[in-house]
Amino acid sequence: MPSLSLLEQSLITGVLTGGLYGLLALGLSMSWGLLRLVNLGHFAIALLGAYITWWLGTAYGVAPWLAGAIIVVAFFIYGVALHWVFMRFAVTEMASMLITFALAVIVESTLQFIWTADFRRYETPWGSESWIVGSLYVPKLNLMAFLVACLLAGGTWAWLRYTYVGRALRACAEDAPIAIAYGINHRRLSFILSGLCAAYAGVAGVFIALVATLAPSQIWSWVGVVFAVVIIGRLGNPVGALAGGILIGVCEALTMAVINPSWAALVSFSVLIALLLFKPRWV
């Protein structure tokens, strides 16, 4: 049995990693829940954002926050463009998966072609800074990612709940024809949301670059984890996405500490299968 402080440390690591999962799940949960589009390419563009952050930082010395600003704007435009294609061709929920899967493969291939399949690590001065609380380490960048995730999840939740635009979006997800009949401009709203989801992926990407080691094939290792988070947190629920992320993050960290790090990849899949088996009405 591992020592108590190791368990406590892995709990902290788990919660912080969970914040990152939540950040990744946020955009996905929104686009699936409110736009009825399942975006398998979400991870791919998050990783693209991470590579761009790393590349701008190491090759041109661009600070991560500046890189982040550029990425958020660029990805917002990408999200709008992607949605335009989906609207133009009346893409169904199922076809959206095929298309975004292909997009993920394209991004992976491009990353591999430009930067090879080697691991990349963005070395920053703050990368190794931690606060020390008792015998526990709280890495500052991970904590920041976690706080940003909380901020975005909470902000999105409030936006959906309290603003006209948010309520209109939820009405459209519930029953689009009726919402449109009541004068809601469904098209414009869905463009904004799609852009926003992509921008969230960009934010996640910046933090991935700062805290993780990059390789193109990571896209696929995230798919299972983050979709499990989205389903556990319930579609279209930003706070749920964050909570689900923390749950999975903690489960994974404990598995690493207690059993074996290599089995952590199975945790989210097992949780998801158990959920579907025993609580099929959850989804």
Added chain:
Amino acid sequence: MSVKASPGMGAALLAVVALAAVPATNIPPYYLAFLYLIFFWIAMATSWNILSGYAGYWSFGHAAFFGTGVYTSATLATKFGVPFLLTLPVAACVAALLGSAIGFVVFRLQRLRGELFALITISMTFVVATIISNTPIDGGSGVYLISVPLPEAFGSQNGTIYLLGLFMATLTIGTAWWVFRSKMGLGLFAIHDDEDVAEVKGVPTFRYKIAAFALSSGIAGAAGGVYSIYVSYVTVGETFEVTVIMYPVVMSIFGGSRHWLGPAFGAVIVTTALYGFAAGPQASLVRGGVALGLIVVVLLLPDGVMPSLQRWWRILLPGLAPRQVLPELLVPTPRATGAVLAQIAPPLLQCRDVTKTFGGVRALKGITLDVRPGEILGLVGPNGSGKSTLINVITGHFQLNAGSVTFDGTSIEGMPAHRVARLGIARSYQIPRPFNRLTVLGNVALAASFGGGVGEAEAERLASYWLTYTGLAKKAFDYPVQLNLHERKFLELARGLAARPRILLLDEVLSGLNNTEIDEALGLMRDIRDRGTTIIFVEHLMRAVVALSDRVAVLNNGALIAVGTPEETMRNPEVVSVYLGKAHAS
């Protein structure tokens, strides 16, 4: 469907024999390997299509089953010394078992089945890869099959591998063809169009999906087994590659996933186009290129090239085009006429305290209602009173929360909808929900075949009869989108009748029709009853309710407030107050 010798089958047999003889010639091993790869991808794409193309459940997990097969064969042959050919059926079984287990979890869900299926299968690929690389099955170093003995065909192991590939491709195409032509194929296509309706029309959707998935994954497993000896050194990284997930999808959709031969055609084209690029520094670019191709095909050519090929084929060889002639009508034998029975026989359908809640909303608050054989029961009530919910409970689409439903002495609550349909309960939908990619004839034949439980030829002849009966015979070979509302309503009616139901539930069959059409429909409904079918019909149009009903049941707020003859119920003060407000009730 019986298999008859046809020129097409003769030609196919000849082609297989000719291909089997290829290694006997002095063909360089290079070409043999190329042909093997084509066979391999034919087997992969065609097997993927059996579930994903026919039923529309897109699997991103074909690599998982393929990889399971690869490692089953590799492990058995190297660590346990099992003769290699014997490992192949085992590989198929292990992969099929894995597929069935996943199907069992996902196919039971009521919502988002398709999306969750895709996501579960995509994560499964990486889960299986993780398990294999972290256990002694692989251990991270790969498995060598160089020294595995393999019987030699035409004097070399390459010949054997080639023949195994050919065997797998032939077997897979044969299976896909067989499923396509069978009742199961029809059921899978119906699932693709509208799964809930398919279930209510009598298609055992859960069983069919599991069966199709087991076939699909089992074949991928066997193909993986053969592939392991072809590459002779297997690693987790190359086995569970994203291209193995993507290529079968691209090939099937490009070729045409609604046709049994589409994926094979796509496999030949794509494999040939890519051969030579597969390795080396361009590998990642090729992969990206194929992905781009997938997007273009999904957006611009969702049905693939097969439909166009079939069109050209028919222009070139007009004699082979299917003739669009209605099959000879089969007149169903009428049941004992019902009207007389109505007064004496025990109730055909008994609802006792039927309660259904959705979350906190009580849609049905304990309905107790008997339906007598041979009667026409009008079910009326304001919008939201629970009429459609009651229909959905009786047909088994909704499970009730409390109470019981008994049909001719058999308790049917909790029974899957397709079994309820087989017992003789059929329905029509208020907003027509035809299977959009089946012809009008196919729609009705499906109901006859699954709901009525007759063979396929008989089902088509019965369907012809009911199409003639409802005046749709001229539209038999059209697709439902080509029909107007009136015709679509009658298609609903024909689908209900073709199942030879003992009770037919009609949900607002008259709404949206003009007066002439309504009179026509009322005539039909009387005639249907006179042939021995009991009818429950939901209707807002009071003229029709009074003209047609033997009895009327009135629902309000999920409760039954009156039952009786039309005259009685229409005079009931509570009914009057529901319809006209309190002021008129006294």
